Amino acid sequence: MDKFTTLTAIAAPLNIDNIDTDKIIPARFLKTIKRTGLGKSVFADMRYNADGSDKADFVLNQEPYRKAQILVAGDNFGCGSSREHAPWALLDFGIRCIIAPSFADIFFNNSFKNGILPIALPEEICAKLREDAAMGGNARLTVDLERQMVVRPNGEEIPFQVDPFRKHCLLGGLDDIGLTLEHAAAIDSYESKIPAWTPKIQGA
Amino acid sequence: MPRTLFDKIWDAHVVDRLEDGTCVLYIDRHLVHEVTSPQAFEGLRMAGRKVRRVENTIAVVDHNVPTSAERLTEVNEPESALQIATLEQNVKDFGVTYFPMSDVRQGIVHVIGPEQGISLPGMTIVCGDSHTSTHGAMGALAFGIGTSEVEHVLATQTLLQKPAKNMLIRVDGKLPEGCSGKDIMLAVIGKIGTGGGTGYVMEFAGEAIRALDMAGRLSMCNMSIEGGARAGLVAPDEVTFEYIKGRPFAPKGADFDAAVAYWKTLPSDEGAHYDKIVELRAEDIIPQVTWGTSPETVIPVTGSVPNPADEPDAAKRAQMERMLSYMGLEAGQKIQGTKIDVVFIGSCTNSRIEDLRSAAAVAKGRKVAQGVRVLVVPGSGLVKQQAEEEGLAKIFTEAGFEWREAGCSMCLGMNPDKLTPGQRCASTSNRNFEGRQGPGGRTHLLSPAMAAAAAVTGVITDVRELI
Numbered sequence: 001m002d003k004f005t006t007l008t009a010i011a012a013p014l015n016i017d018n019i020d021t022d023k024i025i026p027a028r029f030l031k032t033i034k035r036t037g038l039g040k041s042v043f044a045d046m047r048y049n050a051d052g053s054d055k056a057d058f059v060l061n062q063e064p065y066r067k068a069q070i071l072v073a074g075d076n077f078g079c080g081s082s083r084e085h086a087p088w089a090l091l092d093f094g095i096r097c098i099i100a101p102s103f104a105d106i107f108f109n110n111s112f113k114n115g116i117l118p119i120a121l122p123e124e125i126c127a128k129l130r131e132d133a134a135m136g137g138n139a140r141l142t143v144d145l146e147r148q149m150v151v152r153p154n155g156e157e158i159p160f161q162v163d164p165f166r167k168h169c170l171l172g173g174l175d176d177i178g179l180t181l182e183h184a185a186a187i188d189s190y191e192s193k194i195p196a197w198t199p200k201i202q203g204a
Numbered sequence: 205m206p207r208t209l210f211d212k213i214w215d216a217h218v219v220d221r222l223e224d225g226t227c228v229l230y231i232d233r234h235l236v237h238e239v240t241s242p243q244a245f246e247g248l249r250m251a252g253r254k255v256r257r258v259e260n261t262i263a264v265v266d267h268n269v270p271t272s273a274e275r276l277t278e279v280n281e282p283e284s285a286l287q288i289a290t291l292e293q294n295v296k297d298f299g300v301t302y303f304p305m306s307d308v309r310q311g312i313v314h315v316i317g318p319e320q321g322i323s324l325p326g327m328t329i330v331c332g333d334s335h336t337s338t339h340g341a342m343g344a345l346a347f348g349i350g351t352s353e354v355e356h357v358l359a360t361q362t363l364l365q366k367p368a369k370n371m372l373i374r375v376d377g378k379l380p381e382g383c384s385g386k387d388i389m390l391a392v393i394g395k396i397g398t399g400g401g402t403g404y405v406m407e408f409a410g411e412a413i414r415a416l417d418m419a420g421r422l423s424m425c426n427m428s429i430e431g432g433a434r435a436g437l438v439a440p441d442e443v444t445f446e447y448i449k450g451r452p453f454a455p456k457g458a459d460f461d462a463a464v465a466y467w468k469t470l471p472s473d474e475g476a477h478y479d480k481i482v483e484l485r486a487e488d489i490i491p492q493v494t495w496g497t498s499p500e501t502v503i504p505v506t507g508s509v510p511n512p513a514d515e516p517d518a519a520k521r522a523q524m525e526r527m528l529s530y531m532g533l534e535a536g537q538k539i540q541g542t543k544i545d546v547v548f549i550g551s552c553t554n555s556r557i558e559d560l561r562s563a564a565a566v567a568k569g570r571k572v573a574q575g576v577r578v579l580v581v582p583g584s585g586l587v588k589q590q591a592e593e594e595g596l597a598k599i600f601t602e603a604g605f606e607w608r609e610a611g612c613s614m615c616l617g618m619n620p621d622k623l624t625p626g627q628r629c630a631s632t633s634n635r636n637f638e639g640r641q642g643p644g645g646r647t648h649l650l651s652p653a654m655a656a657a658a659a660v661t662g663v664i665t666d667v668r669e670l671i
């Protein structure tokens with residue numbers, strides 16, 4: 001996983017509530033056995049016409065947003081399925097940070113596991129950031145994870161909350177499994193106390 | 205301190221606690237399917253790791269298997285075939301128990317867990333699928349995870365988690381005829397909204413929930429995720445124990461008795477704290493149907509499609525207008541009488557034997573309306589077998605419904621069963637997002653009985669008029 005420290009980048013405004021995972025990556029693109037290569041299909045149904053051409057009015061089809069690394073979205077972003085293809089597709093497109101009034105739980109979790117920082121901020125602030133984002137190529141947002149600040153193009157700093165453990169993992173690009181295996185002795189001891197009546201799934 | 209059902213299951217599974225309150229949570233059951241697992245097994249391989257506990261793990265194919273009678277011999281879409289072949293190689297390499305398409309036990313992962321006695325009360329259950337919440341009806345803490353977490357569970361048998369908040373949904377009173385667990389749940393989602401449960405685990409309680417059979421409870425917990433909650437729960441009771449007894453992977457004999465003794469300690473204590481309580485009266489519930497492209501856009505079948513002009517918030521108004529245009533509906537029109545093209549009876553919400561019985565009760569002696577295609581897709585090979593033995597399959601085929609093999613089918617556009625653009629579907633599944641059942645497809649969520657009513661009349665119909 002790539003580290004996330006400080007990101008200064010173009011932000012794309014996407015002011016739609018309840019963007020679900022079927023919108024982020026429709027089911028027909030889930031038939032991959034790899035994590036990469038989904039960027040061209042991210043938001044496919046919002047982004048392309050039936051003949052495969054770009055929909056001109058979709059923000060990520062416009063300059064400079066084709067190079068956006070930050071998304072400022074609407075409420076309840078990422079609701080729907082557990083598919084990690086959603087953050088994979090966003091990441092493959094180049095998105096490293098999503099700012100929204102709220103996120104669906106599983107999507108929120110999945111983002112951290114892939115080096116994407118989801119930031120929940122009140123709607124009034126998201127509205128301001130979307131205005132900043134709408135200024136296009138002249139505006140950059142900075143996201144400083146160490147200091148937990150979003151810096152607007154006018155220099156105003158907006159603090160945000162992040163879970164300390166997740167922050168630590170993102171800053172270091174750390175793999176959860178390795179960290180968990182540091183608790184191997186505790187897991188062994190837990191397993192030795194599982195009640196004897198617990199069935200095993202074996203011998204189908 | 206009095207504890208909730210959720211608190212008890214959580215406490216019993218904490219292996220270790222990190223400084224910031226994150227817990228290493230033990231996972232008793234890990235269900236694996238073909239779509240969200242390939243990258244996880246690949247990760248294990250690259251790191252030289254094994255599956256820590258194959259005896260806690262079960263794999264099945266469901267999302268992109270065809271549901272035609274010829275599916276064992278016909279050629280699948282190449283990418284689907286690759287995902288299935290990849291899973292088969294992975295279960296072989298890592299020694300995981302697996303139900304292939306040719307096994308009568310194969311079916312939708314959330315149907316087979318309870319059916320096989322794999323999902324039991326008090327357990328933690330995960331799967332790389334958001335509708336894992338279904339298994340909460342067994343009195344288990346069950347939730348969906350992403351592929352990185354699938355890999356994490358395969359490697360460590362644990363997850364890093366923080367506890368959720370407790371929400372109580374209490375439904376008292378008696379459910380009127382023609383209504384089911386699905387209708388209660390759609391009403392709940394209509395009331396709290398799709399974000400209403402975010403950060404919570406939802407426990408369903410009250411007289412109307414106690415009166416539901418396991419299938420009704422499973423469909424309610426199934427859709428907790430549509431209400432934003434990661435998990436749903438119903439406290440285990442005699443209905444649960446009776447359901448579990450004798451299932452293939454359930455404890456037997458003295459072990460069963462020991463298990464029941466433990467399970468009886470699980471229900472929430474008197475005075476346990478809930479962070480949020482929502483109350484509904486069962487007798488107020490009318491068969492429900494969705495009109496838009498979010499599960500919260502629910503109205504009673506006797507109601508009308510809302511008018512965006514009545515919505516003061518501009519962003520919401522624009523969203524409603526977009527939904528109406530996608531769905532091809534007029535503001536203010538009555539939902540009853542809306543013409544449909546396809547009916548889908550199936551999915552992990554409503555493909556159990558009880559669901560098929562309630563659809564068959566409406567279909568019996570009637571015929572599919574002209575021009576309507578009806579797919580009935582049992583949740584597992586065993587449900588299919590039982591429905592054939594009970595004569596339900598005959599009722600469906602005589603009514604002109606298609607009787608198919610088990611799988612996710614038209615619940616999501618990932619296998620050959622898809623809507624074509626503009627088609628309108630009365631569906632017993634759980635999501636009505638744009639394109640969910642196929643690009644451009646229009647979905648109305650409803651119960652199995654309501655779906656059967658739509659099938660025989662060709663329009664959205666109040667099933668109470670047919671029973």
Ligand code: SF4
Pocket residue numbers: 266267312313314333335551552553611612615616633634
């Ligand atoms: S039936 Fe539908 S919701 Fe259920 S697991 Fe399959 S695709 Fe997901």
